[in-house]
Amino acid sequence: MAEHPAYPVGLRLSGRRVVVLGGGQVAQRRLPALIAAGADIVLVSPGATPSVEAMADAGEITWVRRGYEDGDLADAWYALIATSDPEANTRASAEAERHRVWCVRSDDADRATAWTPATGHSEGVTVAVLTTHARGRDPRHTAAIRDAVVEGLRDGTLVAPHHRTRAPGVWLVGGGPGDPDLITVRGRRLLAEADVVIADRLGPRDLLAELPSHVEVIDAAKIPYGRYMAQEAINNALVEHAKQGKAVVRLKGGDPFVFGRGMEEVQALAEAGIPCTVVPGISSSISVPGAAGIPVTHRGVAHEFTVVSGHVAPDDERSLVDWPSLAKLTGTLVVLMGVDKIGKIAETLVAHGRSPETPVALVQEGTTAAQRRVDATLATVAETVRAEDVKPPAVIVIGEVVRVGPEPAA
Numbered sequence: 001m002a003e004h005p006a007y008p009v010g011l012r013l014s015g016r017r018v019v020v021l022g023g024g025q026v027a028q029r030r031l032p033a034l035i036a037a038g039a040d041i042v043l044v045s046p047g048a049t050p051s052v053e054a055m056a057d058a059g060e061i062t063w064v065r066r067g068y069e070d071g072d073l074a075d076a077w078y079a080l081i082a083t084s085d086p087e088a089n090t091r092a093s094a095e096a097e098r099h100r101v102w103c104v105r106s107d108d109a110d111r112a113t114a115w116t117p118a119t120g121h122s123e124g125v126t127v128a129v130l131t132t133h134a135r136g137r138d139p140r141h142t143a144a145i146r147d148a149v150v151e152g153l154r155d156g157t158l159v160a161p162h163h164r165t166r167a168p169g170v171w172l173v174g175g176g177p178g179d180p181d182l183i184t185v186r187g188r189r190l191l192a193e194a195d196v197v198i199a200d201r202l203g204p205r206d207l208l209a210e211l212p213s214h215v216e217v218i219d220a221a222k223i224p225y226g227r228y229m230a231q232e233a234i235n236n237a238l239v240e241h242a243k244q245g246k247a248v249v250r251l252k253g254g255d256p257f258v259f260g261r262g263m264e265e266v267q268a269l270a271e272a273g274i275p276c277t278v279v280p281g282i283s284s285s286i287s288v289p290g291a292a293g294i295p296v297t298h299r300g301v302a303h304e305f306t307v308v309s310g311h312v313a314p315d316d317e318r319s320l321v322d323w324p325s326l327a328k329l330t331g332t333l334v335v336l337m338g339v340d341k342i343g344k345i346a347e348t349l350v351a352h353g354r355s356p357e358t359p360v361a362l363v364q365e366g367t368t369a370a371q372r373r374v375d376a377t378l379a380t381v382a383e384t385v386r387a388e389d390v391k392p393p394a395v396i397v398i399g400e401v402v403r404v405g406p407e408p409a410a
């Protein structure tokens with residue numbers, strides 16, 4: 001039997017009796033997949049691990065508390081033989097053979113009539129990897145192949161386009177702060193499956209270089225907008241490409257809903273009747289300080305953090321931020337888009353009660369190769385930004401958390 005390769009097949013076990021002999025570690029590992037398959041599982045074993053016992057208590061399996069007896073496999077469609085008694089295993093597999101029940105044996109793959117593949121799942125597909133022959137079985141190798149395939153499908157490094165089920169539409173993907181490794185697994189996979197990618201200036205632009213040549217990459221900053229406002233032109237481009245039946249990824253920096261105008265795009269697509277799915281991203285407001293060694297909260301130091309846009313000055317009538325109230329908070333202030341206005345912002349915070357000695361850190365181009373951190377206080381930050389020539393994009397952190405991390409190595 002072992003001379004020929006195993007024949008792979010997917011068993012549909014829903015409502016069908018599966019007998020498991022032995023309630024130890026092997027059963028514990030295999031039972032969840034059998035339960036997920038809807039099998040009618042009978043466990044025959046005098047004892048069981050606490051996890052297996054919990055499955056019985058939850059009614060997911062029926063536990064017969066005794067050792068194997070001849071006849072236990074009579075009504076089974078499939079059996080897993082995994083007792084610690086080799087003699088019982090041999091008798092059970094002889095019974096399985098007599099009743100033509102496919103059986104897996106944990107102690108002797110050569111004598112088994114079925115093998116369990118290394119399995120994993122990705123997007124409605126089960127990946128199952130089997131060794132071809134019993135001799136040379138290397139479970140770690142099959143598991144490693146399974147991991148490589150599943151991980152590759154999840155992160156988009158292994159591209160398997162959907163031909164039947166992929167619906168046109170737009171995926172609004174948060175790309176994270178810039179480091180290409182900081183996009184989500186789902187975001188990366190969707191990028192790999194896109195026909196069109198409309199990308200912002202911020203975000204993981206390095207990922208665009210990896211896209212297959214047939215993918216149309218559109219730089220959102222360069223969309224001609226003639227009589228439209230820039231955002232309207234982007235909305236329009238999303239709608240037009242999706243209407244052509246294309247899979248469109250709108251790749252945004254950080255998280256789409258943190259100062260990202262993401263909801264405007266969702267609304268425009270909804271008005272045009274185009275399905276849109278939002279994929280959250282890692283926002284620069286937390287990750288960029290973190291990458292520079294600054295926690296936005298710290299026990300005993302800051303019990304809150306507030307993320308604010310600094311794109312208009314505090315005295316600008318368009319500002320929706322209550323800066324005097326923010327000055328009274330004791331926690332961390334994280335200011336995005338605030339480099340140009342930081343002088344006015346610091347002045348306002350001090351005027352309304354925040355200490356001029358409050359530490360401030362500016363983290364420019366965080367998580368990229370060009371990341372740099374410049375430290376100051378509310379009293380000195382305006383001058384420091386000028387002297388150090390700090391440029392956007394930068395995240396500005398105001399508060400005692402700036403000082404809690406270890407000194408950077410010299």
Ligand SMILES: C[S@@+](CC[C@H](N)C(=O)[O-])C[C@H]1O[C@@H](n2cnc3c(N)ncnc32)[C@H](O)[C@@H]1O
Binds near residue numbers: 288335338
């Ligand atoms: C229009 S907002 C978009 C924020 C984005 N949606 C997010 O969640 O990170 C752009 C601002 O985010 C901040 N920013 C984004 N990426 C950054 C990075 N890698 N380094 C520093 N600041 C960044 C800067 O303050 C920049 O001006």
